[in-house]
Amino acid sequence: MKPAPFDYLRPQTVEEAVRLLATTPDAKVLAGGQTLGPMLNLRLAQPAVLVDIGRIAELAAVTDDKDAVMIGATVTHAAIEDGRTPDPTGGFLPQVARGIAYRAVRTRGTIGGSLAHADPAADWLSALTALGAEIAIAGVRSSRRVPLSAFVRGAMETELGADELITGIRIRKLSSRARFGYHKICRKTGEFAEAIGVVVDDPERAYFCAVAGATGGRPLVMETRAAPGSGSVTVEDARQLLKGAHFTGDDYELTLHAAALHRAYQRAYAA
Numbered sequence: 263m264k265p266a267p268f269d270y271l272r273p274q275t276v277e278e279a280v281r282l283l284a285t286t287p288d289a290k291v292l293a294g295g296q297t298l299g300p301m302l303n304l305r306l307a308q309p310a311v312l313v314d315i316g317r318i319a320e321l322a323a324v325t326d327d328k329d330a331v332m333i334g335a336t337v338t339h340a341a342i343e344d345g346r347t348p349d350p351t352g353g354f355l356p357q358v359a360r361g362i363a364y365r366a367v368r369t370r371g372t373i374g375g376s377l378a379h380a381d382p383a384a385d386w387l388s389a390l391t392a393l394g395a396e397i398a399i400a401g402v403r404s405s406r407r408v409p410l411s412a413f414v415r416g417a418m419e420t421e422l423g424a425d426e427l428i429t430g431i432r433i434r435k436l437s438s439r440a441r442f443g444y445h446k447i448c449r450k451t452g453e454f455a456e457a458i459g460v461v462v463d464d465p466e467r468a469y470f471c472a473v474a475g476a477t478g479g480r481p482l483v484m485e486t487r488a489a490p491g492s493g494s495v496t497v498e499d500a501r502q503l504l505k506g507a508h509f510t511g512d513d514y515e516l517t518l519h520a521a522a523l524h525r526a527y528q529r530a531y532a533a
């Protein structure tokens with residue numbers, strides 16, 4: 263199928279983009295088009311106007327301050343994979359990027375587009391939740407920063423207004439003593455996850471977070487700070503952690519997610 267007819271606008275600044283979004287009825291942001299493109303072709307989305315943010319230089323910028331790095335919304339998965347952007351995590355972000363889809367998708371798909379779409383199985387959603395990332399949002403009236411955990415309301419549902427734009431993702435720097443583990447279970451390389459486990463432990467910052475992703479809703483943050491500093495979180499321990507975090511899947515799904523979480527712990531604390 264081909265898309266329904268639409269108009270196409272290409273603003274040069276964030277200010278112009280949010281003004282267009284606020285004043286143009288039925289407008290939709292276009293970033294890498296890796297999700298929106300197929301949705302247009304299948305006519306699952308039929309916006310009257312596409313606002314292409316791909317030429318806005320400030321959205322492709324990465325700023326590095328003392329404590330954190332702000333990654334612009336249109337930075338691609340491939341740029342992160344290749345280490346072409348400063349990495350506040352000492353290798354965690356490129357590792358996650360490498361597991362997203364296929365190289366062709368990664369060269370176009372953007373970190374901001376992935377978070378705006380908020381597919382529960384998306385890799386950035388889980389990984390950046392575990393890092394405690396914040397989303398920078400611009401609108402015509404004001405700009406704000408929202409923790410990712412609060413930004414996502416549910417499956418493909420976010421805090422973003424129709425006239426708002428994600429401008430960047432702020433990630434605090436991990437120390438050199440930080441440990442992280444990421445494990446994605448999917449049928450074959452390049453596919454969306456069936457289960458994701460993430461562990462981030464930074465003793466220097468007294469920061470620990472374990473997350474289960476691809477659970478069908480927002481990423482589940484484990485309530486228990488389970489045995490940080492050791493790799494001895496068994497699959498059974500992981501099952502209990504998931505139950506404690508009110509995991510609602512059936513027994514097969516619980517086993518799958520427990521395996522992903524267990525392996526994330528193993529990777530985080532491997533010698």
Ligand SMILES: Cc1cc2nc3c(=O)[nH]c(=O)nc-3n(C[C@H](O)[C@H](O)[C@H](O)COP(=O)(O)OP(=O)(O)OC[C@H]3O[C@@H](n4cnc5c(N)ncnc54)[C@H](O)[C@@H]3O)c2cc1C
Pocket residue numbers: 290291292293294295296297298299315335336361362363364367370371372373374375376378379383384385386422426427428429452453454455
């Ligand atoms: C074959 C295939 C396999 C894939 N596998 C994976 C996978 O394994 N893991 C994974 O995580 N993802 C996967 N994806 C999704 C991919 O990562 C996309 O890049 C991503 O979901 C959307 O990013 P985009 O830049 O292409 O956004 P677009 O498709 O352009 O936009 C997606 C949505 O976000 C909105 N949007 C985009 N940018 C902004 C912004 N800055 N502010 C506000 N709204 C915005 C758009 O209006 C639209 O609603 C896959 C995609 C394909 C086609």
